[in-house]
Amino acid sequence: xxxxxxxxxxxxxxxxxxxxxxxxxxxxxxxxxxxxxxxxxxxxxxxxxxxxxxxxxxxxxxxxxxxxxxxxxxxxxxxxxxxxxxxxxxxxxxxxxxxxxxxxxxxxxxxxxxxxxxxxxxxxxxxxxxxxxxxxxxxxxxxxxxxxxxxxxxxxxxxxxxxxxxxxxxxxxxxxxxxxxxxxxxxxxxxxxxxxxxxxxxxxxxxxxxxxxxxxxxxxxxxxxxxxxxxxxxxxxxxxxxxxxxxxxxxxxxxxxxxxxxxxxxxxxxxxxxxxxxxxxxxxxxxxxxxxxxxxxxxxxxxxxxxxxxxxxxx
Amino acid sequence: xxxxxxxxxxxxxxxxxxxxxxxxxxxxxxxxxxxxxxxxxxxxxxxxxxxxxxxxxxxxxxxxxxxxxxxxxxxxxxxxxxxxxxxxxxxxxxxxxxxxxxxxxxxxxx
Numbered sequence: 001x002x003x004x005x006x007x008x009x010x011x012x013x014x015x016x017x018x019x020x021x022x023x024x025x026x027x028x029x030x031x032x033x034x035x036x037x038x039x040x041x042x043x044x045x046x047x048x049x050x051x052x053x054x055x056x057x058x059x060x061x062x063x064x065x066x067x068x069x070x071x072x073x074x075x076x077x078x079x080x081x082x083x084x085x086x087x088x089x090x091x092x093x094x095x096x097x098x099x100x101x102x103x104x105x106x107x108x109x110x111x112x113x114x115x116x117x118x119x120x121x122x123x124x125x126x127x128x129x130x131x132x133x134x135x136x137x138x139x140x141x142x143x144x145x146x147x148x149x150x151x152x153x154x155x156x157x158x159x160x161x162x163x164x165x166x167x168x169x170x171x172x173x174x175x176x177x178x179x180x181x182x183x184x185x186x187x188x189x190x191x192x193x194x195x196x197x198x199x200x201x202x203x204x205x206x207x208x209x210x211x212x213x214x215x216x217x218x219x220x221x222x223x224x225x226x227x228x229x230x231x232x233x234x235x236x237x238x239x240x241x242x243x244x245x246x247x248x249x250x251x252x253x254x255x256x257x258x259x260x261x262x263x264x265x266x267x268x269x270x271x272x273x274x275x276x277x278x279x280x281x282x283x284x285x286x287x288x289x290x291x292x293x294x295x296x297x298x299x300x301x302x303x304x305x306x307x308x309x310x311x312x313x314x315x
Numbered sequence: 316x317x318x319x320x321x322x323x324x325x326x327x328x329x330x331x332x333x334x335x336x337x338x339x340x341x342x343x344x345x346x347x348x349x350x351x352x353x354x355x356x357x358x359x360x361x362x363x364x365x366x367x368x369x370x371x372x373x374x375x376x377x378x379x380x381x382x383x384x385x386x387x388x389x390x391x392x393x394x395x396x397x398x399x400x401x402x403x404x405x406x407x408x409x410x411x412x413x414x415x416x417x418x419x420x421x422x423x424x425x
Contacts, residue, residue: 038389065360077366077370
């Protein structure tokens with residue numbers, strides 16, 4: 001075969017491998033690949049019967065198939081039994097606990113007789129490193145959240161209005177982030193706040209339809225970039241064209257808590273702190289750049305500062 | 316007339332399950348049946364179809380088996396289960412109630 005000739009079978013294989021790549025179980029991945037490959041063959045066959053070339057039929061079938069990156073995530077979600085986060089966290093925790101246990105007995109056996117305190121001087125920092133400072137991370141998040149709420153309350157007090165907190169800032173840290181992080185009532189108005197924190201301005205935040213689709217950390221050297229999952233690096237799902245999307249897409253869709261669905265007077269705020277330099281919203285083929293004050297899925301995008309300013313300005 | 320995505324949301328699963336309830340089918344066959352029955356008004360995107368089929372299978376509403384078709388190629392057929400029939404029945408009732416209510420509102424009846 002001529003090297004430049006369009007090999008439809010190879011292209012189908014490539015397409016199918018990409019689309020099914022997010023399915024973790026090899027058996028399920030192969031079954032899904034076979035099924036989609038069959039589908040392509042059927043679609044191409046029926047198109048060629050109408051006089052279309054195989055290459056054109058393949059291209060048309062690809063368009064009809066839909067956005068491959070989105071399908072990839074959907075297939076991963078519908079086929080992967082365990083949430084990857086849960087699975088990875090469990091394995092990691094067990095491995096860390098086992099390692100900590102071994103190290104403790106080894107160090108105690110070696111140096112305990114020399115100095116009992118020495119064990120703890122070595123052991124406690126070791127454990128902190130092993131467990132990735134996770135409790136400290138939660139503590140930091142809780143503190144920042146409480147600080148923000150205190151700021152809001154102070155502001156409300158200055159303006160003789162009252163803020164009533166409807167959600168528990170501590171418990172909401174551990175909940176899946178598909179609902180708002182802070183829910184409060186101020187002057188009869190219900191305010192739902194979704195918090196998204198990004199430490200670097202160089203991160204690029206991309207929204208697709210109604211979902212936070214991907215976060216890309218731009219590489220400082222030229223056009224190369226490193227893709228990162230918005231939540232956890234290890235749970236990423238590779239997509240052919242759009243970098244990496246999270247396999248927990250649903251967790252990032254922005255919906256209201258069930259108990260508030262009946263409320264009519266709801267103001268939805270998304271606080272992105274700090275708003276990455278490149279925040280885009282992709283719908284169909286259109287790409288819009290999002291700035292502070294813009295509205296995304298009914299949520300107004302703000303930074304902490306600009307949100308506090310709007311409250312000040314309104315009252 | 317093209318039907319908007321918002322209106323289609325949530326009904327795709329119902330359509331797919333209802334088509335399969337009439338006889339075992341494979342993916343491509345489902346898309347073609349839906350297309351033909353709706354006079355091309357409902358075009359099931361394949362990328363939407365397979366995740367739905369797989370999640371229905373995971374939830375026990377569908378089972379699948381492999382079978383060779385006329386062309387000799389082996390295809391994955393989907394078959395509705397008892398749980399799937401129950402699910403379909405519940406959702407069909409819900410759907411007919413919903414459409415009657417919406418029609419009432421649109422017609423301006425009390």
